[in-house]
Amino acid sequence: MNSSTVPEPVKRIIHAGSRSFGRLTAGSRMLPSFLICGGQRCGTTSLYRALSQHPLILKAVLHKGVHYFDTNYHRGPDWYRAHFPLRRAAERLLDEHGYPGQTFESSPYYLYHPHAAARIARDLPGVRVIVLVRDPVERAHSQHAHEVARGFELEADFARALSLETSRLRGQQARLTADPFAYSFAHQHHAYRARGEYAIALEQLAHQLGRDSILVQEAEEFFTDPKTVYERVQNFLGLPHLGFPEFEQHNARPRETELPDEIHAELRAHFAPHDAALTAWLGRTPAWRA
Numbered sequence: 001m002n003s004s005t006v007p008e009p010v011k012r013i014i015h016a017g018s019r020s021f022g023r024l025t026a027g028s029r030m031l032p033s034f035l036i037c038g039g040q041r042c043g044t045t046s047l048y049r050a051l052s053q054h055p056l057i058l059k060a061v062l063h064k065g066v067h068y069f070d071t072n073y074h075r076g077p078d079w080y081r082a083h084f085p086l087r088r089a090a091e092r093l094l095d096e097h098g099y100p101g102q103t104f105e106s107s108p109y110y111l112y113h114p115h116a117a118a119r120i121a122r123d124l125p126g127v128r129v130i131v132l133v134r135d136p137v138e139r140a141h142s143q144h145a146h147e148v149a150r151g152f153e154l155e156a157d158f159a160r161a162l163s164l165e166t167s168r169l170r171g172q173q174a175r176l177t178a179d180p181f182a183y184s185f186a187h188q189h190h191a192y193r194a195r196g197e198y199a200i201a202l203e204q205l206a207h208q209l210g211r212d213s214i215l216v217q218e219a220e221e222f223f224t225d226p227k228t229v230y231e232r233v234q235n236f237l238g239l240p241h242l243g244f245p246e247f248e249q250h251n252a253r254p255r256e257t258e259l260p261d262e263i264h265a266e267l268r269a270h271f272a273p274h275d276a277a278l279t280a281w282l283g284r285t286p287a288w289r290a
Contacts, residue, residue: 025082025086026077026078026081026082027081028086028087028088029081029082029084029085029086029087030058030081030084030085030086030087030089030090030101030103031080031081031084031103031124032084032102032103032104032105032124032127033102033103033104033126033127033128033237034102034104034127034128034129034130034237035104035105035106035107035110035120035124035127035128035129035130036048036104036105036106036107036108036129036130036131036132037106037107037108037110037111037116037120037129037130037131037205038107038108038109038110038111038112038131038132038195038201039108039111039112039131039132039133039134039139039195039196039198039201040108040109040111040112040139040143040195041108041134041139041142041143041146042108042132042133042134042139042219043132043134043219043222043223044106044108044132045064045106046222046223046247046248047106047130047132047222047233048064048104048106049245049248050226050230050245050246050247051104051233051245053245053246054234054239054242054245055093055097055242056093056097056099056100056101056102056239056240056242057101057102057103057104057239058084058085058089058090058093058101058102058103059103059104059105060083060084060103060104060105061082061083061084061085064105064106065105065106065107065108066080066083066105066107067107067109068080068083068107069107069110069113069115069116069119069120069123070107070109070110070113070115070116070188071109071113071183071188073115073119073180073181074181077123080123083105084103084105085101085103089101090102090103097240097242099239099240102237102239109188111131111195111198111201111202111205112187112191112194112195112201113176113187114173114176114177114204115176115177115180117204117205117207117208117209118208120208120209121208121209126213127209127213128213128214128215128236128237129205129209129213129214129215130214130215130217130233130236131198131202131205131214131215131216131217132216132217132218132219132222133198133216133217133218133219133278133282133286134218134219134220135220135286135287135288136193136196136197136198136267136271136274136275136288137196137259137264137267137268137271137288138288139195139196140162140192140193140195140196140267141158141259143192143195144158144161144192145158147189147190152185152189153189153190158257158259158263159260159263161190161192162192162193162263162267164190165190165191165192165193165194168186168190169186169187169190169191169194172184172186172187173187193267193270193271196271196274197271197274198216198274198278198281199274199277199278199280199281200274200277202214202216202278202281215232215233215236216278216281216282217229217232217233218282218286218287220287220288221287226247227244227247230244230245230247275288275289
């Protein structure tokens with residue numbers, strides 16, 4: 001049976017049982033050697049699916065986004081390990097290919113959550129991080145459509161949702177920073193401008209992990225020239241080149257309305273200094289500014 005046809009209540013029971021078994025075998029399980037940390041609505045699912053097809057990569061057992069270092073950290077390390085394959089699976093790959101298997105997950109909120117970077121650095125020393133960035137104006141508009149479709153955003157008008165962002169997020173970053181186990185729904189789901197200020201988040205990530213541990217790629221290039229980006233990612237991860245996967249675009253969500261010119265111009269101006277700072281990470285002017 002295709003997993004997409006399994007009813008959600010049944011999925012939850014299966015996942016709970018798998019995690020319970022996973023906790024019992026936590027000491028024998030792998031930890032990720034790399035993470036996809038965002039950004040949200042930047043093609044992370046498509047990259048996750050492409051990398052999952054590499055012969056030496058073992059994906060997370062239950063689902064791509066574990067959200068341990070942002071919203072589930074209180075569940076503890078055994079809970080996290082329960083999501084990943086047994087080490088003997090990686091050892092079999094070493095015997096077959098001469099390279100050890102790697103595992104990973106993809107949780108876009110890691111890039112934005114104030115405690116995620118420090119937790120990753122502490123619990124996964126030496127981990128490598130991949131970040132996809134996208135035209136932040138398009139990203140914000142796409143995020144809004146996505147949140148509305150999932151029922152996480154009740155304001156269907158994008159302009160109105162943007163106008164509410166400041167009041168919705170006021171004090172949330174400080175509250176989350178002060179209380180490591182606090183949660184903010186608005187911070188996770190309604191940060192349309194803030195989550196496109198990539199350079200700020202990347203500097204915080206680099207402060208904890210080091211710049212050499214982070215690879216930043218443009219979603220636009222990934223979708224127009226996926227083989228080039230895929231090869232770059234393989235080199236970054238130290239993976240041998242064993243052919244190319246099937247490249248597909250996942251989670252693309254059509255939007256019923258075009259972005260009004262005045263909102264586009266306002267957002268383009270807002271993101272100008274953030275895009276300029278991103279140039280140092282990409283080694284060139286972002287595609288949407290070129």
